[in-house]
Amino acid sequence: MKGFYREIESKMTFGLNWKIGRNLNAFNDVLYGGFGVHDVDEKYILKWHRSEKSKSDLKYFDRIIEIINEHENIELQLN
Secondary structure: OHHHHHHHHHHHOOOOOOOOOOOHHHHHHHHHOOOOOOOOOOOEEEEEOOHHHHHHHOOOHHHHHHHHHOOOOEEEEEO
């Protein structure tokens, strides 16, 4: 999960001088926007590269997908 959170920080909260919490609640908050890259409720496409590898590596992969899908403003693309 450390690598997952590092990637979220590098892509979705770029430019902040602080790091997000290392938990799924903080990840969910980032998806709402307003923390660097996306505005609150901004519509965007989230491309997850190498998602099959992540599925086998991440214990919480299915829960992460559920959290993303709860956000109507996000279109998830698994690659």
